[in-house]
Amino acid sequence: MPVILTRRATHLREFMDDPHCDQKLLYNTYRQFASVNRLVSRWQTVYRRFIKPKLSPERTTTLLDIGFGGGDVPLLVDRLAKADDLKLSITGIETDPRALEYASRMAWPESITLKHASTTELVRQRRRYDLVISNHLLHHLDENELRQLTSEAQQLANRRIVFNDIHRGDLAWMAFTLTRPFYRNSFITADGLRSIRRSYTTGELKALLPEDWFVQPVFPYRLIAGYDVPNAES
Numbered sequence: 001m002p003v004i005l006t007r008r009a010t011h012l013r014e015f016m017d018d019p020h021c022d023q024k025l026l027y028n029t030y031r032q033f034a035s036v037n038r039l040v041s042r043w044q045t046v047y048r049r050f051i052k053p054k055l056s057p058e059r060t061t062t063l064l065d066i067g068f069g070g071g072d073v074p075l076l077v078d079r080l081a082k083a084d085d086l087k088l089s090i091t092g093i094e095t096d097p098r099a100l101e102y103a104s105r106m107a108w109p110e111s112i113t114l115k116h117a118s119t120t121e122l123v124r125q126r127r128r129y130d131l132v133i134s135n136h137l138l139h140h141l142d143e144n145e146l147r148q149l150t151s152e153a154q155q156l157a158n159r160r161i162v163f164n165d166i167h168r169g170d171l172a173w174m175a176f177t178l179t180r181p182f183y184r185n186s187f188i189t190a191d192g193l194r195s196i197r198r199s200y201t202t203g204e205l206k207a208l209l210p211e212d213w214f215v216q217p218v219f220p221y222r223l224i225a226g227y228d229v230p231n232a233e234s
């Protein structure tokens with residue numbers, strides 16, 4: 001439990017969320033997300049524990065990534081599934097048109113489709129995906145948005161939801177200050193420190209989510225909030 005960061009700093013906003021922020025700094029932030037996520041987000045572990053058991057070498061599994069940012073998480077999950085000879089088709093969505101514009105300058109494998117869309121629109125279109133994931137999305141949202149997201153994710157998921165985020169901690173915050181010299185000309189360090197202060201502990205998140213969701217800590221300073229659709233094929 002944090003001793004210094006005892007409460008979520010919900011008043012803090014991340015610089016990248018400002019629609020008028022500097023485009024060069026924003027694009028550098030999207031680019032640098034790849035190395036930050038490699039450093040802290042533990043997606044290889046999350047893939048192995050929560051995603052891989054749901055994939056098949058014969059049948060294509062569909063996966064939705066909500067808020068793909070720079071796109072490195074869908075790219076990594078795609079690469080891990082291909083390395084395991086498992087069939088996966090990924091859709092990434094973003095509500096920020098600047099992320100789409102950034103991503104449109106990159107080459108994407110055929111197994112990944114990126115869209116400018118919200119979960120609300122996908123629910124309205126009655127879309128369904130076997131798996132629904134996100135990275136660093138939960139701490140961005142206020143409590144009403146979080147409730148809406150969990151409800152919409154449940155309407156979109158056929159089998160499992162896996163939301164990966166930061167677990168608030170004093171040491172996590174102190175350690176992240178050390179990234180400053182390595183992430184220049186971007187919002188990475190400033191927004192990362194704000195994100196840590198906005199993030200949840202497992203108990204806080206569990207108290208906000210519906211009862212049938214699970215929240216599991218992942219070492220160090222990560223948490224997984226998830227939901228398994230009852231009676232879905234395993």
Ligand SMILES: C[S@@+](CC[C@H](N)C(=O)[O-])C[C@H]1O[C@@H](n2cnc3c(N)ncnc32)[C@H](O)[C@@H]1O
Nearest residue numbers: 033066067068069093094095096118119135136
């Ligand atoms: C901190 S960024 C994380 C980006 C990426 N997932 C990563 O971990 O590097 C959160 C992203 O979620 C997007 N976002 C926020 N709410 C969203 C929503 N309801 N649907 C889709 N994207 C959303 C924001 O535009 C932002 O790019």
